[in-house]
Amino acid sequence: xxxxxxxxxTIVIGVTGCIGYFWSxxxxxxxxxxxxxxxxxxxxxxxANAVRPWLFLLPALAALSLYLVYPVFGSFWRxxxxxxxxxxxxxxxxxxxxGDGEFRTALFNNFLWVLVVPAMAxxxxxxxxxxxxxxxxxxxxxxxxxMPMAISFVGASLIWKFVYAVDPEIGIINAMRGTLDMSPLDxxxxxxxxxxxxxxxxxWVQTGFAMVILSAALRGIPEETVEAAIIDGASPAQIFFxxxxxxxxxxxxxxxxxxxxxxxxxxxxxxxxxGGNFGTQILPSYMMEYMFRDDGRATAVAxxxxxxVLPVMVxxxxxxxxxxx
Amino acid sequence: MAKDDDGIAGSKTxxxxxxxxxxxxxxxxxxxxxxxxxxxxxxxxxxxxxxGWWKSPFPTQENIAVQTEGEFVETPExxxxxxxxxxxxxxxxxxxxxxxxxxxxxxxxxxxxxxxxGRTLQIAETGDFTYFYPDEPSRNPTVYIxxxxxPNFSLVNYETILESAGMDVAFINTLTVTIPAxxxxxxxxxxxxxxxxxxxxxxxxxxxxxxxxLLVVPLQLALVPMLQFHNQIxxxxxxxxxxFAHTGFGLPLAIYLLRNYMVGLPxxxxxxxxxxxxxxxxxxxxxxxxxxxxxxxxxxxxxxxxTWNDLLIAKVFLPxxxxxxxxxxxxxxxxxxxxxxxxxxxxxxxFVSIAVPLVVFFTMQRYLVRGLLAGSVK
Numbered sequence: 001x002x003x004x005x006x007x008x009x010t011i012v013i014g015v016t017g018c019i020g021y022f023w024s025x026x027x028x029x030x031x032x033x034x035x036x037x038x039x040x041x042x043x044x045x046x047x048a049n050a051v052r053p054w055l056f057l058l059p060a061l062a063a064l065s066l067y068l069v070y071p072v073f074g075s076f077w078r079x080x081x082x083x084x085x086x087x088x089x090x091x092x093x094x095x096x097x098x099g100d101g102e103f104r105t106a107l108f109n110n111f112l113w114v115l116v117v118p119a120m121a122x123x124x125x126x127x128x129x130x131x132x133x134x135x136x137x138x139x140x141x142x143x144x145x146x147m148p149m150a151i152s153f154v155g156a157s158l159i160w161k162f163v164y165a166v167d168p169e170i171g172i173i174n175a176m177r178g179t180l181d182m183s184p185l186d187x188x189x190x191x192x193x194x195x196x197x198x199x200x201x202x203x204w205v206q207t208g209f210a211m212v213i214l215s216a217a218l219r220g221i222p223e224e225t226v227e228a229a230i231i232d233g234a235s236p237a238q239i240f241f242x243x244x245x246x247x248x249x250x251x252x253x254x255x256x257x258x259x260x261x262x263x264x265x266x267x268x269x270x271x272x273x274x275g276g277n278f279g280t281q282i283l284p285s286y287m288m289e290y291m292f293r294d295d296g297r298a299t300a301v302a303x304x305x306x307x308x309v310l311p312v313m314v315x316x317x318x319x320x321x322x323x324x325x
Numbered sequence: 326m327a328k329d330d331d332g333i334a335g336s337k338t339x340x341x342x343x344x345x346x347x348x349x350x351x352x353x354x355x356x357x358x359x360x361x362x363x364x365x366x367x368x369x370x371x372x373x374x375x376x377g378w379w380k381s382p383f384p385t386q387e388n389i390a391v392q393t394e395g396e397f398v399e400t401p402e403x404x405x406x407x408x409x410x411x412x413x414x415x416x417x418x419x420x421x422x423x424x425x426x427x428x429x430x431x432x433x434x435x436x437x438x439x440x441x442x443g444r445t446l447q448i449a450e451t452g453d454f455t456y457f458y459p460d461e462p463s464r465n466p467t468v469y470i471x472x473x474x475x476p477n478f479s480l481v482n483y484e485t486i487l488e489s490a491g492m493d494v495a496f497i498n499t500l501t502v503t504i505p506a507x508x509x510x511x512x513x514x515x516x517x518x519x520x521x522x523x524x525x526x527x528x529x530x531x532x533x534x535x536x537x538x539l540l541v542v543p544l545q546l547a548l549v550p551m552l553q554f555h556n557q558i559x560x561x562x563x564x565x566x567x568x569f570a571h572t573g574f575g576l577p578l579a580i581y582l583l584r585n586y587m588v589g590l591p592x593x594x595x596x597x598x599x600x601x602x603x604x605x606x607x608x609x610x611x612x613x614x615x616x617x618x619x620x621x622x623x624x625x626x627x628x629x630x631x632t633w634n635d636l637l638i639a640k641v642f643l644p645x646x647x648x649x650x651x652x653x654x655x656x657x658x659x660x661x662x663x664x665x666x667x668x669x670x671x672x673x674x675x676f677v678s679i680a681v682p683l684v685v686f687f688t689m690q691r692y693l694v695r696g697l698l699a700g701s702v703k
Contacts, residue, residue, distance in 0.1 A: 005500035060517035067573025074550030150686035152634030302545040320537035
């Protein structure tokens, strides 16, 4: 069966299945389990209303627990076994990881990524948001800077492969070096700094995201606070740093953490650009090296990523709990 | 928020000029990489390696060796060959020409070039040439010209990738993965979001907190256990597997976005409907769902972009055979490896894969921005 027909069938079955489930489970609940008639009508309505939320939540909770909650434990459990999954090795896989120079490089590089990419993207996003705030063509400018968000990381990597190409007739970087009489070089093979050239790609993609959110936050600042500062004789720089930034600090933190989480997951860029060679390995791409070959090690790497993400996760949950109350 | 452009400090003319210039600079900087790819995708392999894409809109000067065609005609003085160096269809402008490889630019157009053994060659600017041999030529000679070649753009790369490189199959596969993986989570999430927003039950706050926590769980964790699970239940690496996976991974964001939106709907409408005897199911399908359209659209765009652009999930949950490659896998694992040097093909393939998301992006940007804001500004 062609995948396309399979796909259309899946949509039909999936959609009717979902609607059918919600409708029929409601129907059964109201008609047969706790019917709103007979001597216990009033109690039955209350009982039905206590069950109904769980009917609404059931498919979502089932999918979430299967695809996101169980894997946290499943992966950890798997990481305690050897390559074939037959022998319990305790924390042996983690020992192997930390003994591997490439893993340590990946860990160090990931640390650099987490440090640099969110900072740069947030900074540039804030810069563009502020610059375009009062510009007549600001929306067009923002739309163009936002555009890379729609492009896949693979697409973005290819785009930048052209920029970084060694041939000065293809790579614009080397063409510019050529006009300055410098010999062409491969930016992706320049030790240590190549990491930063890869980060540029993610910054290029994520600046738009930061810009959109920070721009909305800047617009949400009460006009009176800015006007009061102007009347008191504040300079534009003072207004920006002392009036505006403190008021959008919360949003800046959200943007920063969102990009940080993303950085820890993106493997596409390194995978496509260098394959982790030339000292550019990061954890997600390091994991893919072991995926399908040694599940024990692959899950161990995944769990290390999880541990790095954990503080942000806890912080998010704490924030969410505050909000709901 | 009025845009006060005068009467306010900080909007001085000099400052606004600097602002304009720096924004222009940033926008150009942001666009250059994509424009480079776009332009390159319309140039053939040779053109790409011969001159940078930034020179492509301008005519380029190239030194070309042309093997002449046609038959020499015998005249009383000797043998003469006439024709055009650009062939019948080509065009260009001769800057200089020569009769030997050593001196390809010895003569100016229109001049009569004296070559070895009494031969002469004359080439006009248009490319028309007259080659004179005093003795009978054994074969057609080669002429050397420096020509201004007009910009040359073609669809040849697109033809190649769609016809022979298998990108058409990959395109269909991407579409097949994307559409069910976008629609199904929306439905599941919408019901859950309604329950979390408008129904009262124990552990509601806890479930919301868990959903928020799950937003950041690295997908890497799910790869090995879920693939194992898929193998156990017999779907293995297949489209079913990737649809389920995308549904599961998309749900936290879907529930979070939709709940945030639904919670903001006016309480009166929902309560008066309930007073009038509407059940929760009716309130949801008749009132909340239609009102939540903007949030549904935002999430649909997110999920569409994310599934379309995904490489990781497709690599793990789809079969490794080439007939089920999606475009990202096709480019990353196949084209970059086997055609690593063929920049035109790579550019065209990349552009085919980003064209659909770009269209979605520019037509639905409003919803995308709204979704981003609902998800982050609180």
